[in-house]
Amino acid sequence: MNYFIGAAMGEETKVLLTLFIMLAAAKLMAELFERLRQPAVAGEILAGVFIGPSLLNLAAPSEITSILAEIGVIFLLFNVGLETKPAAILNVGKRAALVAVLGVLVPFVGGWWLMKIWNSTSVESLFVGTALVATSVGITARVLSGMGLLDAPTARIILGAAVIDDILGLLVLAVVSSMASGSVNYLEILTTAALAIGFTALVTLVGAPVITRIAPGVERLRSGHGMFVLGLVLCLGLSVAAAFIGVAAIIGSFLAGMALAEAGENHPKMHRQINGVTEFLVPFFLVNIGMQLRLDVFASSSVILLCFLVTVVAVATKLLGCGLGAISLGLKRAGQVGMGMVPRGEVGIIVAQIGLSLAVIGPELYGVVLFMAVATTLIAPPFLKLLYAGEPAAQQEIGPPDAGGIVASEDFCKIG
Amino acid sequence: MNYFIGAAMGEETKVLLTLFIMLAAAKLMAELFERLRQPAVAGEILAGVFIGPSLLNLAAPSEITSILAEIGVIFLLFNVGLETKPAAILNVGKRAALVAVLGVLVPFVGGWWLMKIWNSTSVESLFVGTALVATSVGITARVLSGMGLLDAPTARIILGAAVIDDILGLLVLAVVSSMASGSVNYLEILTTAALAIGFTALVTLVGAPVITRIAPGVERLRSGHGMFVLGLVLCLGLSVAAAFIGVAAIIGSFLAGMALAEAGENHPKMHRQINGVTEFLVPFFLVNIGMQLRLDVFASSSVILLCFLVTVVAVATKLLGCGLGAISLGLKRAGQVGMGMVPRGEVGIIVAQIGLSLAVIGPELYGVVLFMAVATTLIAPPFLKLLYAGEPAAQQEIGPPDAGGIVASEDFCKIG
Numbered sequence: 111m112n113y114f115i116g117a118a119m120g121e122e123t124k125v126l127l128t129l130f131i132m133l134a135a136a137k138l139m140a141e142l143f144e145r146l147r148q149p150a151v152a153g154e155i156l157a158g159v160f161i162g163p164s165l166l167n168l169a170a171p172s173e174i175t176s177i178l179a180e181i182g183v184i185f186l187l188f189n190v191g192l193e194t195k196p197a198a199i200l201n202v203g204k205r206a207a208l209v210a211v212l213g214v215l216v217p218f219v220g221g222w223w224l225m226k227i228w229n230s231t232s233v234e235s236l237f238v239g240t241a242l243v244a245t246s247v248g249i250t251a252r253v254l255s256g257m258g259l260l261d262a263p264t265a266r267i268i269l270g271a272a273v274i275d276d277i278l279g280l281l282v283l284a285v286v287s288s289m290a291s292g293s294v295n296y297l298e299i300l301t302t303a304a305l306a307i308g309f310t311a312l313v314t315l316v317g318a319p320v321i322t323r324i325a326p327g328v329e330r331l332r333s334g335h336g337m338f339v340l341g342l343v344l345c346l347g348l349s350v351a352a353a354f355i356g357v358a359a360i361i362g363s364f365l366a367g368m369a370l371a372e373a374g375e376n377h378p379k380m381h382r383q384i385n386g387v388t389e390f391l392v393p394f395f396l397v398n399i400g401m402q403l404r405l406d407v408f409a410s411s412s413v414i415l416l417c418f419l420v421t422v423v424a425v426a427t428k429l430l431g432c433g434l435g436a437i438s439l440g441l442k443r444a445g446q447v448g449m450g451m452v453p454r455g456e457v458g459i460i461v462a463q464i465g466l467s468l469a470v471i472g473p474e475l476y477g478v479v480l481f482m483a484v485a486t487t488l489i490a491p492p493f494l495k496l497l498y499a500g501e502p503a504a505q506q507e508i509g510p511p512d513a514g515g516i517v518a519s520e521d522f523c524k525i526g
Numbered sequence: 527m528n529y530f531i532g533a534a535m536g537e538e539t540k541v542l543l544t545l546f547i548m549l550a551a552a553k554l555m556a557e558l559f560e561r562l563r564q565p566a567v568a569g570e571i572l573a574g575v576f577i578g579p580s581l582l583n584l585a586a587p588s589e590i591t592s593i594l595a596e597i598g599v600i601f602l603l604f605n606v607g608l609e610t611k612p613a614a615i616l617n618v619g620k621r622a623a624l625v626a627v628l629g630v631l632v633p634f635v636g637g638w639w640l641m642k643i644w645n646s647t648s649v650e651s652l653f654v655g656t657a658l659v660a661t662s663v664g665i666t667a668r669v670l671s672g673m674g675l676l677d678a679p680t681a682r683i684i685l686g687a688a689v690i691d692d693i694l695g696l697l698v699l700a701v702v703s704s705m706a707s708g709s710v711n712y713l714e715i716l717t718t719a720a721l722a723i724g725f726t727a728l729v730t731l732v733g734a735p736v737i738t739r740i741a742p743g744v745e746r747l748r749s750g751h752g753m754f755v756l757g758l759v760l761c762l763g764l765s766v767a768a769a770f771i772g773v774a775a776i777i778g779s780f781l782a783g784m785a786l787a788e789a790g791e792n793h794p795k796m797h798r799q800i801n802g803v804t805e806f807l808v809p810f811f812l813v814n815i816g817m818q819l820r821l822d823v824f825a826s827s828s829v830i831l832l833c834f835l836v837t838v839v840a841v842a843t844k845l846l847g848c849g850l851g852a853i854s855l856g857l858k859r860a861g862q863v864g865m866g867m868v869p870r871g872e873v874g875i876i877v878a879q880i881g882l883s884l885a886v887i888g889p890e891l892y893g894v895v896l897f898m899a900v901a902t903t904l905i906a907p908p909f910l911k912l913l914y915a916g917e918p919a920a921q922q923e924i925g926p927p928d929a930g931g932i933v934a935s936e937d938f939c940k941i942g
Binding site: 354 | 538553560561593597672751755762765801806
């Protein structure tokens with residue numbers, strides 16, 4: 111008889127089981143890694159590698175895990191945005207821009223040059239160069255917020271640079287994609303650039319004052335949880351808007367969070383609710399990255415070598431490029447900024463997917479880029495922990511230990 | 527160039543847009559309904575009808591909306607379970623059992639008898655009877671928690687009866703499905719019944735003491751948010767377990783919540799995080815119900831008449847059956863219990879889907895059952911609000927207004 115019920119519920123139950131396995135594996139590995147004094151983030155990505163199709167095959171990436179992963183990283187950046195006041199980013203604007211520009215230029219040239227030496231075609235070289243451009247700031251944000259360091263000056267630079275980096279990466283991808291398909295439409299590229307910059311400026315400069323003004327009215331709404339609901343709607347709405355313009359959805363949610371940051375200070379309840387959503391969904395984001403890794407790429411030794419070389423170039427060029435942009439802060443801080451920009455995560459994977467869908471890179475090179483994306487994401491967290499060791503932690507937290515919470519208990523009570 | 531990026535992101539952006547529309551429409555209608563002094567729940571379901579394929583066609587049910595809806599109702603019942611100590615349910619056990627048994631018997635006979643008069647086949651009649659059996663307690667739980675009335679004595683009876691009702695409904699469905707396919711395997715049915723009852727007893731009686739014991743250790747876990755993570759893992763894990771046994775997944779999450787209820791009392795942070803997840807996901811559950819409604823069912827007047835009759839019988843028989851089971855509490859409370867058991871929601875829809883997949887009911891009758899499921903779900907909330915008007919509300923809340931929160935602010939500070 112379970113057969114009959116299974117007829118209608120089978121699929122949904124299987125999905126629930128997959129989600130359960132992803133969540134449980136992530137949290138188990140997170141705990142293990144914390145006990146080994148390694149970053150939980152790396153453990154959760156490795157959990158994905160273990161349970162994924164390459165090893166235990168307990169779970170596989172699907173449309174549903176992808177969308178949960180996407181919502182997860184959207185909320186992660188929203189959460190980070192909530193801790194980031196627009197002024198703090200604008201203050202580091204010039205340096206962040208320099209970090210972003212050098213962090214786009216150096217990896218692009220490095221990747222392109224490596225593939226040229228490797229005797230690849232021009233288009234392949236351009237695509238690998240492009241895949242090395244885009245930083246996935248989610249991983250770094252997770253590590254820094256876990257250490258309570260989102261307030262550190264270099265954290266601000268990394269966040270600001272990530273936004274600019276994403277817009278620049280979008281433009282590089284546009285040019286390269288156009289070249290791959292034969293013609294470059296400069297007008298269209300200029301329009302998109304203008305849209306992306308306009309969107310960022312609008313949300314950053316106009317969004318915050320407007321929201322601070324309407325916040326008291328929102329909290330009085332009859333249907334309850336006013337600020338939380340406003341946060342959810344803004345977070346999803348601006349993510350969609352960003353994606354339509356062509357920037358990553360997470361840029362939209364980060365800007366949404368930033369627009370809410372000032373008004374949100376007086377709403378610890380909203381913070382904790384958003385934090386709950388984030389904590390629930392982020393494991394799907396991290397595990398999903400790990401599950402993408404196909405170990406069968408390592409079939410030939412030349413592919414293994416290429417994986418290694420591309421990853422080395424990916425790490426070295428971001429460290430060098432972004433570090434150079436921040437060198438005036440001293441060597442240690444330049445290292446923090448450079449390492450913070452190393453993870454490529456899902457952004458590198460998206461570039462590789464576009465290359466694959468345009469048939470300008472083959473499945474082997476796709477595998478190499480995938481490996482690079484996962485490897486850079488795994489390499490950065492331990493080094494970030496080392497580079498940031500000893501920095502004074504603030505009260506904020508998103509992913510971290512013990513009783514804490516987003517707002518320290520005393521602050522909570524003053525408000526509550 | 528957006529074309530190129532769209533090539534890889536198009537699908538995901540469309541899904542994000544759908545989710546944004548669902549969330550925004552739900553919250554807009556919730557606010558409107560609250561201002562009209564109607565229950566927000568009804569507004570959110572109607573939002574689904576409006577944006578769904580039948581009317582504006584802005585969003586349609588898909589695998590992803592279904593799974594988000596499923597996770598949403600799983601968390602809703604988990605949340606309700608968190609407010610329900612096992613003792614409170616065991617205290618009302620006998621009465622709840624009586625309510626459940628009569629609430630299964632009367633609607634089943636009523637539905638069967640109506641279809642017989644309508645000149646349907648025996649199998650069709652049995653299926654409509656079965657579709658009238660299973661209560662979807664999510665809607666009632668949402669209304670009562672919104673009013674802060676999860677502590678009311680009749681709320682306990684409704685929750686207890688819903689668990690028993692679900693097990694009985696499972697057995698009726700098993701028998702009817704077996705009959706439809708020609709042979710009844712009594713041994714298998716008995717096994718399933720034993721499993722379902724054993725699972726419920728195990729979690730209720732053994733789960734709570736075990737969790738209360740391990741809670742302090744869990745909260746000290748290095749990876750942070752220990753109790754919250756334990757809650758998430760238990761909630762998903764027991765939902766999957768319940769679904770594998772053949773009971774509804776929400777019964778598993780309700781029991782998981784109940785097992786955590788005592789240990790969770792000292793963890794207001796966990797409550798608020800779970801509350802955030804629930805508030806984010808529940809709109810997808812409610813809107814998804816509304817989106818299922820196909821208005822093209824109303825093509826023929828005989829179908830309209832049948833929709834009307836089946837819905838009337840569905841409401842009347844649950845009111846009568848469950849009310850009779852609680853009549854010793856007086857007429858008003860019997861009415862509260864009866865009305866609380868009226869919504870069929872997704873459970874009725876699942877029965878209809880099984881009938882459709884076994885080819886024992888046609889698409890027209892499927893449409894009728896769907897209409898009944900949505901209609902009973904829309905009818906109950908306003909009457910529940912009326913029937914419970916004047917009851918003293920407790921501090922708890924899940925879906926409700928203003929600054930409140932799960933725990934009153936002063937309590938929070940004593941702990942924080």
